[in-house]
Amino acid sequence: MAVASPTRPGGKRKPTRFKRNLRRNLSAYGFLSGALICFAFFSWYPIIREFILSFQENNFVDPPVWVGFDNFKTVFEDSAFKPAWVNTVVFTLLALVFGYAIPFLIAIVLNELRHARAYLRFVVYLPVMLPPAVAVLLFKWFYDPGPGLFNQMLGLANLPGLSWLDSTSTALLSLVIVSTWMNLGSGTLIYLAALQTIPSELYEAAELDGAGIIRRIWHVTIPQTKLILAVMLLLQIIATMQVFIEPYLLTGGGPENATVSVVYLMYQYAFNFTNFGAGSALGLMLMLVLMVFSVAYLRISREKNG
Amino acid sequence: MKSRKLTILLVTGIALTAAGCGGDDGDGDSGAGATPGQVSVTVACQPPKTAKEERRLWDEDVVAFEKLHPNIKVVSKDAFPCYEPKTFEAKLAGGQLEDVFYVNFPNVARIIQQGQATDISSYVGALKNGKDLRPDVTNIFKSGGKTYGVPRDGYGMGLVYNRKLFTKAGLDPNNPPKTWAEVREAAKKIAGLGAGYVGFGEYSGGNTGGWHFTASLYGRGGDAVTPDGTKAAFNTDQGKAVLQTLKDMRWTDNSMGTRRSIKWEDLMQQMAGGRMGMMLGAPDVTRDLQDKFRGKIEDFGVTAQPEATAALNGGSGYMFNRKASPEKIKAGLLWLEYQYLTPGKGQFDYPRLKAVGRPVGLPIPDLYGTTPPGQQIAADRKANATVPVENFAPYAAGTANVAAKPEPPLAQEIYAVLDTPMSAVLTRQDADVSKLLSDAEAKVNALLAKS
Numbered sequence: 001m002a003v004a005s006p007t008r009p010g011g012k013r014k015p016t017r018f019k020r021n022l023r024r025n026l027s028a029y030g031f032l033s034g035a036l037i038c039f040a041f042f043s044w045y046p047i048i049r050e051f052i053l054s055f056q057e058n059n060f061v062d063p064p065v066w067v068g069f070d071n072f073k074t075v076f077e078d079s080a081f082k083p084a085w086v087n088t089v090v091f092t093l094l095a096l097v098f099g100y101a102i103p104f105l106i107a108i109v110l111n112e113l114r115h116a117r118a119y120l121r122f123v124v125y126l127p128v129m130l131p132p133a134v135a136v137l138l139f140k141w142f143y144d145p146g147p148g149l150f151n152q153m154l155g156l157a158n159l160p161g162l163s164w165l166d167s168t169s170t171a172l173l174s175l176v177i178v179s180t181w182m183n184l185g186s187g188t189l190i191y192l193a194a195l196q197t198i199p200s201e202l203y204e205a206a207e208l209d210g211a212g213i214i215r216r217i218w219h220v221t222i223p224q225t226k227l228i229l230a231v232m233l234l235l236q237i238i239a240t241m242q243v244f245i246e247p248y249l250l251t252g253g254g255p256e257n258a259t260v261s262v263v264y265l266m267y268q269y270a271f272n273f274t275n276f277g278a279g280s281a282l283g284l285m286l287m288l289v290l291m292v293f294s295v296a297y298l299r300i301s302r303e304k305n306g
Numbered sequence: 307m308k309s310r311k312l313t314i315l316l317v318t319g320i321a322l323t324a325a326g327c328g329g330d331d332g333d334g335d336s337g338a339g340a341t342p343g344q345v346s347v348t349v350a351c352q353p354p355k356t357a358k359e360e361r362r363l364w365d366e367d368v369v370a371f372e373k374l375h376p377n378i379k380v381v382s383k384d385a386f387p388c389y390e391p392k393t394f395e396a397k398l399a400g401g402q403l404e405d406v407f408y409v410n411f412p413n414v415a416r417i418i419q420q421g422q423a424t425d426i427s428s429y430v431g432a433l434k435n436g437k438d439l440r441p442d443v444t445n446i447f448k449s450g451g452k453t454y455g456v457p458r459d460g461y462g463m464g465l466v467y468n469r470k471l472f473t474k475a476g477l478d479p480n481n482p483p484k485t486w487a488e489v490r491e492a493a494k495k496i497a498g499l500g501a502g503y504v505g506f507g508e509y510s511g512g513n514t515g516g517w518h519f520t521a522s523l524y525g526r527g528g529d530a531v532t533p534d535g536t537k538a539a540f541n542t543d544q545g546k547a548v549l550q551t552l553k554d555m556r557w558t559d560n561s562m563g564t565r566r567s568i569k570w571e572d573l574m575q576q577m578a579g580g581r582m583g584m585m586l587g588a589p590d591v592t593r594d595l596q597d598k599f600r601g602k603i604e605d606f607g608v609t610a611q612p613e614a615t616a617a618l619n620g621g622s623g624y625m626f627n628r629k630a631s632p633e634k635i636k637a638g639l640l641w642l643e644y645q646y647l648t649p650g651k652g653q654f655d656y657p658r659l660k661a662v663g664r665p666v667g668l669p670i671p672d673l674y675g676t677t678p679p680g681q682q683i684a685a686d687r688k689a690n691a692t693v694p695v696e697n698f699a700p701y702a703a704g705t706a707n708v709a710a711k712p713e714p715p716l717a718q719e720i721y722a723v724l725d726t727p728m729s730a731v732l733t734r735q736d737a738d739v740s741k742l743l744s745d746a747e748a749k750v751n752a753l754l755a756k757s
Contacts, residue, residue, distance in 0.1 A: 059398075059420040059421050059422050060395050060398040060399040060422070061398060061421060061422050061628045061629075062421060074756065077752065077756070079723070079749045079752070080722070144565060145564040145565060146501070146502060146563070146564050146565060147502070163564075163733065165566065166564070166565075166566045166732075166733045167733060168733070168734075248512075251511060251566075251568065252510075252511025252512030252513075252514070252568035252569070252725070253511060253512070253722075253725070254510060254511040254512075254515075254566070254568065254725055254726070254729040254733075255510065255511070255566065255729035255730065255732075255733040255734075256726045256729050256730050256733075256734075257726060268513075268718075268722060271391045271392045272391065272513060272718045272722070273716075273718050273719050273722075274391065274394075274395065274416055274420070276395060
C-alpha cells in the first residue's frame with residue numbers, strides 16, 4: 001500500500017529525510033569537498049595508479065603492456081631486495097628502541113620539572129623546525145671521520161674515533177641516531193600532552209601510598225597513557241619503515257648495501273633505473289606490510305575515541 | 307535562499323579546489339606565439355633566469371635564428387637542470403615534454419630502448435656538417451642502424467688535478483702523472499702536506515662508485531660487459547687492478563682521506579676547496595668547479611687518464627618527442643644546427659662568450675675532432691682563450707688517440723651493483739678484491755640475463 005507523502009498546509013510537499021539531511025549538511029559537504037578532491041587527486045589516484053603500474057610495462061608513450069607478476073619477480077630476484085628489507089626491519093627496531101623510548105622518558109622528565117619547562121620544551125622541539133635535509137647534512141659533518149664533531153668528542157675522552165657512516169657495522173645505527181634526533185621533538189610534545197591529561201589526584205594518591213617515581217610511572221603514567229603509547233608505537237613503525245632521506249643523503253645505500261632501505265630501492269627503480277613497474281611493485285609490497293599496522297592503528301584509535 | 311547560497315559555496319569550493327589541484331602553464335607545445343604558417347617548436351635547456359648572461363645570449367640566438375627562418379617559432383623551456391630523471395616520465399605522461407628535449411649521455415640508451423624518442427634517421431642528412439661529427443659521439447644516439455638524437459657536447463674522462471697543490475707538494479704541474487704508479491706517488495706527496503689533505507678522491511655510493519669504476523676500467527682497457535651485452539666482463543685483471551690500486555692508496559698509502567664520497571658534489575667541493583689533489587673527470591669539471599663551487603679555473607689542470615687506451619664518453623645532446631611532427635623535427639634540427647653544431651655560432655661563438663666573461667679555451671666540446679669544422683672551432687677557441695690553455699694541453703695531447711666508449715647497457719643498474727666493491731675497498735682494509743668482483747659479476751650476469 002503506497003503511503004502518500006505528507007504535505008504541508010497549502011499543498012507544499014514536506015522534504016524527505018534525505019533531502020533534509022542533505023540541506024542541513026550542505027555547508028559541511030562544501031568544506032569537505034576541497035579535502036576530498038585533493039585526497040582523490042594526490043592520495044587515492046596515485047595509490048590506484050601504483051597498483052595498476054605494478055602489473056604493467058609502461059614507457060608513457062605507447063599503450064602499456066600487461067606483464068602479470070613480472071615486475072614482482074624482477075624485484076624478488078634483485079640482489080638488493082633482501083638487504084633492503086633486512087635493513088628496513090633492523091632500522092625500524094632500532095628506531096623503536098631509541099626513537100620511541102627516549103621521547104617518552106624526556107616527556108616524563110619535562111612533566112616533572114617545575115622550572116625552565118617552556119625553555120626546555122622549545123629546545124627539545126627545535127630539531128623538528130629544521131628542514132630534514134638541513135638536519136641530515138648537519139649530521140654529515142657530525143659524523144665526518146676526520147674533523148667531525150662526534151670523533152672530536154671521542155678524542156677529548158681519549159677514545160678512538162669511529163667510522164660512523166663508513167662502516168657496515170655502524171652505518172645503520174648512525175642513521176637511526178639522525179632519525180631519532182630529527183623526530184624527537186614531535187614525539188616528546190605528544191607524550192607531554194598526554195601526560196598532562198593525567199589527573200594530578202592519581203599521583204597524589206600514589207605518593208600518599210608511598211610510591212616512588214618509578215612506581216608512579218609504572219602504576220599511574222603508563223596505564224593512563226597506554227592508548228597514546230600504542231598509537232605512537234604504530235605511527236612510529238609506519239613512519240620508520242619508510243626511511244629514505246637519511247640513506248639517500250648520507251650513505252647512498254652503502255657501504256656495501258648496509259643502509260639500502262626498501263624506499264631507497266624503490267627510488268632507485270623509479271628514478272635511476274626508470275623501471276616504474278618494479279618500483280610500483282616494491283611500493284605495493286611495502287604498502288601491504290604497512291597496511292597491517294595501519295589497521296591496528298585504526299582499531300586502537302577507535303578504541304581510544306570510544 | 308539559504309540553500310542557494312550554500313550551493314554556490316559548494317560549487318565555488320569545488321572549482322577553487324580543482325583549480326588549486328590542477329594547473330596548466332598555458333604555454334605548451336601547441337603553437338604558443340606562432341603565427342599562421344609558422345612551425346612552433348618547444349626546445350629544452352634555455353639557461354635559467356639565475357644565469358642572466360647565458361640566458362640573454364640564448365634569447366639573442368633565438369631572435370637571430372627566427373630572423374633567418376621566419377617560418378619557425380622557437381619556444382624556449384628553462385627547466386633546470388635540463389634533464390631531470392625524476393620528472394622526465396611525468397612530463398612525458400602529462401604531455402609536457404618538449405618537442406626537442408635535452409638528455410645526458412648516460413640516459414640516451416635507456417630512452418631509445420624504451421621507445422621514448424623518435425627516429426630521426428631520415429632527417430639528420432640535412433645537417434650540413436653532419437658527416438664531420440665524431441662517430442664515437444654520434445654513435446651514442448644510434449641503435450639498430452637508426453638515429454635518435456644529436457650531440458651538443460662530448461668528452462672522454464680524464465684526470466683533473468689541482469695545480470696549486472701539485473706545486474705545494476713539490477710536484478710539477480706541467481708534467482702530471484701518466485701512469486697509476488705516478489698517480490700513487492703524487493697522491494702520497496699531496497696527502498703528506500698535512501691533516502685534511504687528500505691525494506686522490508674517488509666515489510663509492512649512490513651509483514657514482516660504479517660509474518667511476520667503469521671509467522677506470524675503460525681507461526685500463528677493460529670492459530663492463532661483453533660485446534654482445536649478455537655477460538659481465540669486469541672480473542678481469544683490469545677490474546682487479548682498479549680496485550687493488552684504490553685499496554692500496556686508501557690503506558697502504560693513506561692518501562685518499564677517510565671520508566666516503568657518494569654524490570657528485572662531494573668530490574667537487576673538496577677539489578674546489580683546495581684540499582684534494584686529483585680525481586677522475588673531464589675538462590668540463592673545471593668550469594663547474596668555478597661556476598658552482600667557487601674554485602678558480604686557473605688553479606686546475608686536466609690530463610688524460612693514466613695509461614689510457616679508452617675513455618668513458620660523457621656529454622649531452624637532444625632527442626625528439628615521439629609526438630613531434632615531421633615539420634617540428636625539421637625545425638628543431640635547424641635550431642640545433644644553428645645553436646650547437648655551427649662553427650662561429652651559438653655555443654661556438656667564442657668572441658661573444660669572451661666578451662661576456664665566460665671561460666673560453668677548454669678543449670671541449672669536441673664534436674668534430676680534426677675535421678675542417680673541428681679545426682675551425684679549435685682555432686677560434688685558441689684565438690679567444692680566456693683560460694690558460696696550457697693547463698689543458700696534457701688532456702688534448704693525451705686523448706688524441708684514445709677511443710671514447712659509451713656506457714654499458716643497463717648502466718645505472720650495473721653501477722648500483724659496482725658501488726659495493728668500490729665502497730668495500732674504501733671502507734674495509736680486509737676487503738677481498740677477487741671475491742667482491744666475482745659477487746658483482748654474478749649479480750650483473752643475473753641482471754643482463756633478465757634483460
